[in-house]
Amino acid sequence: MSRIQSVFAELKAQGKKALIPYITAGDPHPDQTVPLMHALVASGADMIELGVPFSDPMADGPVIQRASERALVHKIGLRKVLEMVKTFRETNQKTPVVLMGYANPVEAMGTTRFVALAKDAGVDGVLTVDYPPEECESFNQQLAQADIDSIFLLSPTTEPSRTELIVKQATGFLYYVSLKGVTGAANLDIVEVKKRVAEIRKTTDMPIGVGFGVKDAATAHEVAAIADAVVVGSRMVLAIEQSNANTLIPNVQALMKELRTAIDAV
Amino acid sequence: MQVYDMPDERGHFGRFGGTFVAETLVEALEELRVMYEKYRHDPEFLAEFAYDLKHFVGRPSPIYHAKRLSEKVGGAQIYLKREDLNHTGAHKINNTIGQALLAKRMGKPRVIAETGAGQHGVATATIAARLGLECVVYMGAEDVKRQAPNVFRMKLLGATVVPVESGSKTLKDALNEAMRDWVTNISNTFYIIGTVAGPHPYPMMVRDFQAVIGIEAKEQMQEMIGRQPDAVVACVGGGSNAMGIFYPYIDVEGVRLFGVEAAGHGLETGQHAAPLTANSPVGVLHGNRTYLMQDEDGNIVETHSISAGLDYPGVGPEHAWLKDIKRAEYVAITDDEAMNAFHQLCRTEGIIPAMESSHALAYAEKLARTMSPDQVVLVNLSGRGDKDINTVARLANITL
Numbered sequence: 001m002s003r004i005q006s007v008f009a010e011l012k013a014q015g016k017k018a019l020i021p022y023i024t025a026g027d028p029h030p031d032q033t034v035p036l037m038h039a040l041v042a043s044g045a046d047m048i049e050l051g052v053p054f055s056d057p058m059a060d061g062p063v064i065q066r067a068s069e070r071a072l073v074h075k076i077g078l079r080k081v082l083e084m085v086k087t088f089r090e091t092n093q094k095t096p097v098v099l100m101g102y103a104n105p106v107e108a109m110g111t112t113r114f115v116a117l118a119k120d121a122g123v124d125g126v127l128t129v130d131y132p133p134e135e136c137e138s139f140n141q142q143l144a145q146a147d148i149d150s151i152f153l154l155s156p157t158t159e160p161s162r163t164e165l166i167v168k169q170a171t172g173f174l175y176y177v178s179l180k181g182v183t184g185a186a187n188l189d190i191v192e193v194k195k196r197v198a199e200i201r202k203t204t205d206m207p208i209g210v211g212f213g214v215k216d217a218a219t220a221h222e223v224a225a226i227a228d229a230v231v232v233g234s235r236m237v238l239a240i241e242q243s244n245a246n247t248l249i250p251n252v253q254a255l256m257k258e259l260r261t262a263i264d265a266v
Numbered sequence: 267m268q269v270y271d272m273p274d275e276r277g278h279f280g281r282f283g284g285t286f287v288a289e290t291l292v293e294a295l296e297e298l299r300v301m302y303e304k305y306r307h308d309p310e311f312l313a314e315f316a317y318d319l320k321h322f323v324g325r326p327s328p329i330y331h332a333k334r335l336s337e338k339v340g341g342a343q344i345y346l347k348r349e350d351l352n353h354t355g356a357h358k359i360n361n362t363i364g365q366a367l368l369a370k371r372m373g374k375p376r377v378i379a380e381t382g383a384g385q386h387g388v389a390t391a392t393i394a395a396r397l398g399l400e401c402v403v404y405m406g407a408e409d410v411k412r413q414a415p416n417v418f419r420m421k422l423l424g425a426t427v428v429p430v431e432s433g434s435k436t437l438k439d440a441l442n443e444a445m446r447d448w449v450t451n452i453s454n455t456f457y458i459i460g461t462v463a464g465p466h467p468y469p470m471m472v473r474d475f476q477a478v479i480g481i482e483a484k485e486q487m488q489e490m491i492g493r494q495p496d497a498v499v500a501c502v503g504g505g506s507n508a509m510g511i512f513y514p515y516i517d518v519e520g521v522r523l524f525g526v527e528a529a530g531h532g533l534e535t536g537q538h539a540a541p542l543t544a545n546s547p548v549g550v551l552h553g554n555r556t557y558l559m560q561d562e563d564g565n566i567v568e569t570h571s572i573s574a575g576l577d578y579p580g581v582g583p584e585h586a587w588l589k590d591i592k593r594a595e596y597v598a599i600t601d602d603e604a605m606n607a608f609h610q611l612c613r614t615e616g617i618i619p620a621m622e623s624s625h626a627l628a629y630a631e632k633l634a635r636t637m638s639p640d641q642v643v644l645v646n647l648s649g650r651g652d653k654d655i656n657t658v659a660r661l662a663n664i665t666l
């Protein structure tokens with residue numbers, strides 16, 4: 001069983017839902033990323049989504065764009081992100097780490113080399129935003145051979161026939177994008193999310209995470225009632241942006257605790 | 267000779283092109299692909315397109331034999347395909363009309379566009395005004411500064427111009443922002459991409475709408491000189507004016523095709539916008555796989571060109587393919603060379619060319635010099651230079 005699968009199995013046994021915070025590697029400073037990851041785990045993260053900075057984050061809203069820009073000032077690229085994961089793994093072998101990023105950095109490194117380094121670093125899943133399943137078959141196979149999960153997005157506009165195609169390619173969990181738009185765009189429509197998640201469940205037993213529009217504890221609570229995992233990105237990055245070196249960890253942990261409590265209350 | 271038939275059903279030109287977008291955009295592109303397939307051969311649609319090209323744009327654009335320029339250069343005869351005489355002053359209008367007519371048929375009341383030099387923005391704002399569509403144009407904040415007259419023109423036409431402050435604040439960032447708008451407003455919005463880039467079906471669709479340039483040129487050359495030119499030269503930003511004139515010539519033997527990229531301060535300085543000429547690596551940006559200027563981490567690097575319309579780190583996937591199969595040749599011209607060609611055309615022919623087109627002119631002059639007077643070089647004069655006079659004045663330290 002992969003680390004991602006065990007986490008979901010364990011939570012299910014406890015009747016709990018997963019909390020997955022997103023942060024961009026290298027934001028606000030490369031030295032703070034690994035401590036931040038440990039702090040996230042200590043304050044209730046079941047899994048971490050680690051963003052790979054990219055110069056042209058087309059699917060991201062302004063908050064995560066700015067995080068990418070802050071990380072790129074320190075020249076944080078894919079190689080350094082993988083080193084960070086490796087460092088994190090030295091003291092944490094339990095919490096899954098999913099890399100979320102764009103295709104070009106992966107292609108620049110070469111998919112073979114990327115998969116080998118990701119495996120070595122202890123990466124558990126990879127979500128490449130601009131790799132729809134039709135364009136990444138061989139990459140997907142390479143990931144599968146290395147026992148790394150391929151995480152795919154499903155969107156409010158994804159047709160049922162396409163959902164089936166994506167479900168076939170996906171492993172680990174499915175990531176349902178709760179709104180039409182970029183990360184952090186608007187407030188999600190919980191009625192719509194509920195309907196769509198129910199539809200997706202008809203096609204698969206895989207756990208379903210929901211993200212892109214979870215802005216506060218109340219939304220996290222509502223989403224947790226429907227999904228298996230709640231992904232919190234822009235709100236988390238905003239907390240990072242609004243902190244200084246001293247308040248960073250306390251602020252992020254305070255937000256995490258709020259979210260954790262809300263999610264566990266379902 | 268094998269008949270050229272690209273792209274494949276999923277928009278691949280060999281290993282280039284494709285649909286590299288987030289899942290949130292997949293259905294919108296599928297809807298567009300299906301609609302375009304439905305209308306691309308529809309007689310009524312094509313008739314409406316042809317009507318607008320004739321009566322609204324003023325097509326066919328003439329071909330002009332630049333005799334004095336040819337004499338001065340010494341060598342082959344230089345002919346100009348006068349896209350600068352189109353309504354709004356560049357080839358961009360051909361494509362925006364095609365896409366706007368499609369938007370109308372798809373029932374989308376709102377169109378958005380990205381723009382670099384502002385020509386595509388103006389062309390989109392123009393057709394939006396004529397069809398009564400709401401129009402929002404994304405433009406890098408840097409370009410807003412260097413292309414002020416076009417910004418004002420778009421506003422006069424009723425468009426909203428949104429300066430983009432992210433990244434390098436140029437064309438690529440405007441494209442990112444337009445994509446973000448599109449995923450957010452998919453149900454009522456049509457994204458009119460201005461060049462042969464983006465995810466499938468854009469590179470093919472924009473090429474098809476621009477192919478009118480080459481189709482006319484073939485007829486006109488036959489009429490004027492009784493044969494086809496020895497070489498066709500066009501500047502390449504994303505590559506739409508070049509694909510437009512190249513496409514009908516791909517299967518014509520004996521016609522060399524030259525795409526001219528922006529060498530900026532010189533290829534050796536790294537400050538340029540010439541991914542093909544500089545042998546940039548292959549990568550994925552803006553929904554397609556192509557040659558891309560990038561650093562070792564796969565981040566897109568900042569480009570430089572005197573002309574905003576060429577200031578793009580990638581190139582349409584079909585050009586990447588034509589380079590690989592060696593059907594077209596790609597070269598680069600520096601800012602200074604383009605500037606000289608600009609002044610030369612102004613003074614010898616009474617035509618003020620766009621800075622983008624001046625790159626094609628500069629290379630055509632170099633090429634013509636190596637050829638004999640009975641040979642012919644056809645240059646796609648993609649636009650007129652009125653929009654560039656501020657830039658030219660600034661470089662000469664003149665305040666207007």
Ligand SMILES: Cc1ncc(COP(=O)(O)O)c(C=O)c1O
Nearest residue numbers: 385503504505506507575622649
């Ligand atoms: C006059 C003119 N020529 C050329 C271009 C470059 O675009 P493309 O390579 O798509 O023709 C532009 C773009 O703004 C332009 O305005």
